[in-house]
Amino acid sequence: MDTGKAGPGTRRSGAAGEVWLRPSARRGRGAPPLSRDRIVEEAVALLDAEGADRLTMRRLAERLDTGSTTLYWHVKTKDDVLDLALDAIFAEVGIPPKGGQGWRAGITVLINGWRAVLLRHPWSAALLSRPMLGPNVLARSEFLYATLLEAGVVEPHLTAAAYGLSNYVIGSGLMQATWPTSAEQDVRRAAREHLRANRERYPALATYGPLVAEGDWDAGFALGLTWLLDGIQAGIAGAGDAAGGAVRA
Amino acid sequence: MDTGKAGPGTRRSGAAGEVWLRPSARRGRGAPPLSRDRIVEEAVALLDAEGADRLTMRRLAERLDTGSTTLYWHVKTKDDVLDLALDAIFAEVGIPPKGGQGWRAGITVLINGWRAVLLRHPWSAALLSRPMLGPNVLARSEFLYATLLEAGVVEPHLTAAAYGLSNYVIGSGLMQATWPTSAEQDVRRAAREHLRANRERYPALATYGPLVAEGDWDAGFALGLTWLLDGIQAGIAGAGDAAGGAVRA
DNA sequence: ACCTGAACACCGTTCAAGT
DNA sequence: ACCTGAACACCGTTCAAGT
Numbered sequence: 001m002d003t004g005k006a007g008p009g010t011r012r013s014g015a016a017g018e019v020w021l022r023p024s025a026r027r028g029r030g031a032p033p034l035s036r037d038r039i040v041e042e043a044v045a046l047l048d049a050e051g052a053d054r055l056t057m058r059r060l061a062e063r064l065d066t067g068s069t070t071l072y073w074h075v076k077t078k079d080d081v082l083d084l085a086l087d088a089i090f091a092e093v094g095i096p097p098k099g100g101q102g103w104r105a106g107i108t109v110l111i112n113g114w115r116a117v118l119l120r121h122p123w124s125a126a127l128l129s130r131p132m133l134g135p136n137v138l139a140r141s142e143f144l145y146a147t148l149l150e151a152g153v154v155e156p157h158l159t160a161a162a163y164g165l166s167n168y169v170i171g172s173g174l175m176q177a178t179w180p181t182s183a184e185q186d187v188r189r190a191a192r193e194h195l196r197a198n199r200e201r202y203p204a205l206a207t208y209g210p211l212v213a214e215g216d217w218d219a220g221f222a223l224g225l226t227w228l229l230d231g232i233q234a235g236i237a238g239a240g241d242a243a244g245g246a247v248r249a
Numbered sequence: 250m251d252t253g254k255a256g257p258g259t260r261r262s263g264a265a266g267e268v269w270l271r272p273s274a275r276r277g278r279g280a281p282p283l284s285r286d287r288i289v290e291e292a293v294a295l296l297d298a299e300g301a302d303r304l305t306m307r308r309l310a311e312r313l314d315t316g317s318t319t320l321y322w323h324v325k326t327k328d329d330v331l332d333l334a335l336d337a338i339f340a341e342v343g344i345p346p347k348g349g350q351g352w353r354a355g356i357t358v359l360i361n362g363w364r365a366v367l368l369r370h371p372w373s374a375a376l377l378s379r380p381m382l383g384p385n386v387l388a389r390s391e392f393l394y395a396t397l398l399e400a401g402v403v404e405p406h407l408t409a410a411a412y413g414l415s416n417y418v419i420g421s422g423l424m425q426a427t428w429p430t431s432a433e434q435d436v437r438r439a440a441r442e443h444l445r446a447n448r449e450r451y452p453a454l455a456t457y458g459p460l461v462a463e464g465d466w467d468a469g470f471a472l473g474l475t476w477l478l479d480g481i482q483a484g485i486a487g488a489g490d491a492a493g494g495a496v497r498a
Numbered sequence: 499a500c501c502t503g504a505a506c507a508c509c510g511t512t513c514a515a516g517t
Numbered sequence: 518a519c520c521t522g523a524a525c526a527c528c529g530t531t532c533a534a535g536t
Contacts, residue, residue: 167421171416208407
């Protein structure tokens, strides 16, 4: 594990003329100078590779070939790094072209892309408990609101729709990222057996529950999304009170 | 801050005869002996009072009047404490009586109770990224599945319904617990001004966005819940393909 | 303007030792 | 069976100092 760690003076002090043999940057060829962007990029890589609780200022600095304290010139705190990393991956969520398809299609593409990103970076689920106000997140929220407005959705349906859709993806991403992955077969099996052993207490779960049925995440997600979109659509047509009397909690 | 901290020997060594003046337990009157339950209870209190990142084995131990290392006799790791604390608050979610009302009413009560607990313990939102397999959580999932089954919901609607509802509450709780509270008026205002300053980039958000409109969380949540329930209900009636062709993502 | 090193005040956890 | 203290290998962050 510690193999790559140069002893004191090995690289930093530099033997006579050794400067010319070095490609001017610290690390191998072409490592750009340290910058906020590079720190965030490396943070995402570290998070992808090892998960949220392995992200340490010292370990991050090591990957960037600096001391941990150097990072604090470019970034104010570790929390900043997390905020920036979270916003960075949102850039991967494609924003559908403006007028292309109907509002349902546009929103479906956005939401599915959003979900895909959450699943591709499972650590992000745990970070969603911080306010998301970065430019990439805002750009996607803007698309969502704009599309709904253009479709004719008005308050109180507008807020409910935007929140409902967002909450649904976030919850789904969190749930699925959380769930014992197939890599943890032992945990899955243990959980399943736990349910079956207590089948008199959890009869429905033991037979139909998620750990048993191994339901199709994607199909389930799509179905729930349809329900939300249907509800939103119904609210557009008869703006009055298509939702019945259930609106007030 | 350090006022209450007894100097070495002040309490532990005990002057002659001092035993009889002590009420036999370490702390004031009637402190029950250390136990797993007491640790979890105190952990919840600490989390409620100070939030997730202030929970420390040492600080928790201090509240229990022990050394931090003592906790490890009752609990294996800090993660265990978090898992136990998370399951503990789920006990507050009331499970509706079995046959009382229709399935919609029962599920609505459960979901609203669930949401209320998440909002009452905002720290729990950040912990939802861990598998929830504790007895209290399972009991509530059991109710959900059993009620849906009894209402006649079948696969693939069953899994989609259970996940959809759960994901929706979880996402909502996370979102609302995360959002700058009214206590952080400055953050709210800064965010709002940020949106307005960039109104050409975020036109819809700047005018109708959540930070501006100050929408009613409860009403919005209830509306989205209605949509989900409507979708589930529609699936019961015409079991065939009431959801149209959108099922396969 | 950017980087470094030493240092501070913490962490979670282990373990031999006590009662 | 339960509790304690010392100790280990870490943390995030500050700050004076270097170039």
